[in-house]
Amino acid sequence: MALKVEQKENKLYIEIDLEKPTRSTSGKTLVVASTRGNVVTDVMVDGKPVTIGINAYIKA
Numbered sequence: 001m002a003l004k005v006e007q008k009e010n011k012l013y014i015e016i017d018l019e020k021p022t023r024s025t026s027g028k029t030l031v032v033a034s035t036r037g038n039v040v041t042d043v044m045v046d047g048k049p050v051t052i053g054i055n056a057y058i059k060a
Helices: none
Strands: 003-008 011-016 029-034 039-045 048-052 055-059
Touching (some): 003 039
Antiparallel strands (some): 029 055
């Protein structure tokens, strides 16, 4: 999983690779992009790092 995060002015830009669809744990969806939990980034807000958790999926 390649994740790119950057801040430009007052916006957060997130780029994540799409993956081959894989069945979720419940089996109800197919995951196409995921951070597989939370990821601490280098982007800072009020002196603290921004943490991101992403799950992108399609219906099975």
